[in-house]
Amino acid sequence: MRISELSERSGVAVATVKYYLREGLLPAGRSVGATRAEYDETHLARLRLVRALVEAGVSVAQARRVMEALDSPPTSRHDLLGKAQYALPAPHADVEVSPEVRSLLVDLGWSVSPDAPALHSLTGAVEAARAAGVPVSPTTLRSYARATEEIARVDLASVPTDDLASALHRVVAGTVLVDPVLASLRRLAQEHFSGTG
Template sequence: MRISELAEVTGVPVHTLKFYLREGVLPPGAATSRTRADYGEAHVERVRLVRALVEHGGVSIGDIRSIVEALDSPPPSRHELLGVAHRALPGVTAGAEVSAEVADLLESLGWTTCTDGPLAAGLTAAVAAARAAGVELAPAELRRYAEAMRAAAEVDVEVALRATSAADALRTVVLGTVMVDPVLLALRRIAQEGVSAERG
């Protein structure tokens, strides 16, 4: 299809598609003449991914470039793949130090692979910000929140394991993380009302 048709199918204007091409987040189409190129289904999927990351994930074009570079040459192991996805997503690497409390928590949950990485530092920063704002967040509560998110992550990992290739798995993790975050937060609020009514 021509770029105008790619715009129609994806709902993304031609000038935005040209911006994606210039920024290297959308691969060039197959040249059919000096000024025309042909785009396929892979382009449609890539445009949807970029759009979702920009609109809902608040991911910068620079970060999207590292995500699509990883998509185009996926890392060999699934664990590295998660690392690539997580490092590229915003808001995760905020903070530099890992508190002893967070390290102990992750250790006790058996999550020993990430006790000293950027994700643990991001959690340390989020916990500190909540407490500074006046949320008590006792260690036992933090642990129960972690157990709840383990149940959510089990779904995430099962979905990623169904992927047919490493690139597909990476796309699934990145998109699933960014786009399911708002679903989880909406569910949390509904569950608060549901649980409150049950005890009511």
């Protein structure tokens, strides 16, 4: 398809598609003639993912790193989650992992790489909440962690098992784009239990 059709089917303006091409977020099309290029369904899928990441607040530079990870899919299913997560932006990367977070993982029996970016993000997020007057006790944190185990099981059950490249696409997109789904559900559940509790 031409760039105009790519734009129409993705809902992304032609100028923005060209910007993503220049920024390396989208691979170049196949040249047909001096000034025209031809794109296919893989471009469309990639473009929709870039758009969704950017709309979810991921910067263009971060999205480029994610796309680079997608371009070198892992060789085993075991690497899949690691590859996806380490490519995704993780807030508070400069915060040192707290002893509390390390011992929480031991308590939970979770086996996680000692340099997982989410360990820094978790430490920073807990500190930020406490600094703003939300105490988040160790017991509360543990209860939250147990609740997220069920979410992670659902996440993993929906990853395709056939093709590692499409599984990676799914994990990356699902990790970022399901967070707002969960945040909305949490608010609705709060309202429900608040009324009936």
